[in-house]
Amino acid sequence: MSRGSISIDGVGKAFGTATVLHEVNLSIEGGSFVTLLGPSGCGKTTLLRLIAGFLEPSRGTIAIDGAPMQGVPPRRRPLGMVFQNLALFPHLDVFENVAYGMRIRGTAASEIAARVSRFLGLVGLAGFERRRIGQLSGGQKQRVALARSLALEPAILLLDEPLSALDLQLRRQLQVELKSIQRQLATTFVFVTHDQEEATMLSDTIVVMEGGHVRQVGTPGEIYRRPASPFVARFVGDINMLDGRIEAVDATTVSVSVAGQAISVPRSAVVGAASAGRACQLACRPESVRLTTQAGTLSLEGRVSALHRLGPTVKAVLDTPLGPLTALSMADTPHVAELAEGKTAHLSVPYDTFTLFAST
């Protein structure tokens, strides 16, 4: 395993009587890009600060590359951090900001100059050495912060929503660069965000958090296709949720009734323990709702109540006997061109695209 692995074992954190993190177990592989994803107040920043050492866990242990980190101050941990507000030193120029860590270590001046220019080159800021921080744009500050924390070549880089203050276009551009820098250096990146699109685009592994709990750990694909709970399903991308009741369970299928209509889904679609008589939620992604009739699928008719043409795709909300369903189709698929608000449309949902959450 490459360096920069983190193992988080039973870590909890309470401030006074308020528990902000419950029993987190997480193993982060060295050299991977891991995102802590969740709504504000879910404990993701707390977890990041625990890894950084700015907070000590109330319970449990954190180890980096096998070495326990208990009582080790941030400056002795093999990690760098990029702060949400970047925390660049306003009284130092770009060069001195990037050189800061090396000055503390007493690195030779020639080595400092070489490394500063190497890392400023890496983030695309060659030639900006003598600029003042106040003269930089938001994106440039972002790059300086990245270069500053990478210049010490830490095994792990922690990033606390560093892109949240930037406009969308710049954000997308920096995401691409961030990913490419991470691949080049093979440094472990632990990235905190509340933006699921950002998480999906950047990460090898996404850790979805809610209310101080880790709800799911997986690749972006796994989290999207097989969410572990209705919360994760709703948080990561759009999803249709239908309330129903489990009618029968057999070896291969589970029968559910939704608004009086029977739907059979494969057993593999079930999350949780399915037993007859239980309430459940049936979920499917909008792109699984097709605007065609197809054999072997759940076929419905619905009236278009809202229609959004988004360029390459079309998003339609349909009133069906099961309740409102959102459908997302490519604009050039058959029948989509004729869609209009108020019109009736046929739609079909393949049974194997459902996820069934059995209530506990």
Place this chain on the structure above:
Amino acid sequence: MRGATSAPRSLGWLLLPALLVLALFLGSVALLLFHAFWNKDGFSLVYFRQILERADYHDVFLRTVSIAAIVAVAAAVLAYPIAWLLWRLPRWRNLLLVIVLVPWLVSLVVRTYGWLVILGPKGFLNETLKWAGVIQSPLPLIFNDLGVVIGLTHVLMPFSVIATLSVLLQIDNRLEEASESLGAGGFETWRRVVLPLSLPGVFTGLSITFLTSMGAIVTPILLGGIRQKMAGTQIYQEVVYNFNMSKASAWAICLLLLSGLGLALLRAAEAALVPKADR
């Protein structure tokens, strides 16, 4: 109710007190200039010549500037750790701030007399040292320049504390965390981040305490030596005892110029020492 547009005209009378104060101020300055530059024969520099030609007056100016500089530096050095502590202990900040400011509830004269009780020849400090066998005869801690420096530093230090604290409070604590995550210990972070960012506050404190010390009257009268005058006491004497307004005015103008020079030097030092921190 009348429209908002007519408000400036109808509220114009609110400017009256300000104009009155301004008139009073400008009138006084005009009077000062008149006294200093006019004698019975018209425009004259005779009063300035009187001051600049006397060697003992040179000593007074030198002493004034030296004492003011020493007081400013002493107040800044003593105030910095206090301001730092107040910054570091947010829970205790209000209480500690009250302790720093509470002497101001007592009149300046009373506070200054307090130093007589402590520093006088038969004061607390000398008696204690004598009792402990450290000294045989009382140390001359008062009625000299040392007494003036101690008294002024005590009186003016809270200005330095507040000036420094107000700048410290503007420092984003994430900067310290950033410094720490880059390998710096507490002292290193202070030296490389906190100190440079708090210097503007230190310089503000230096300016306030220096200027106030330059014009000090009460403290040098009470704690200083009888023959060791400062510019302020000299002016006081000319006005109150000698009724020599012209000489007093010339003194005041010299003091003003000297203070301005001191302030300019401070600004230059600040510009050289403090890198422009643009936020």
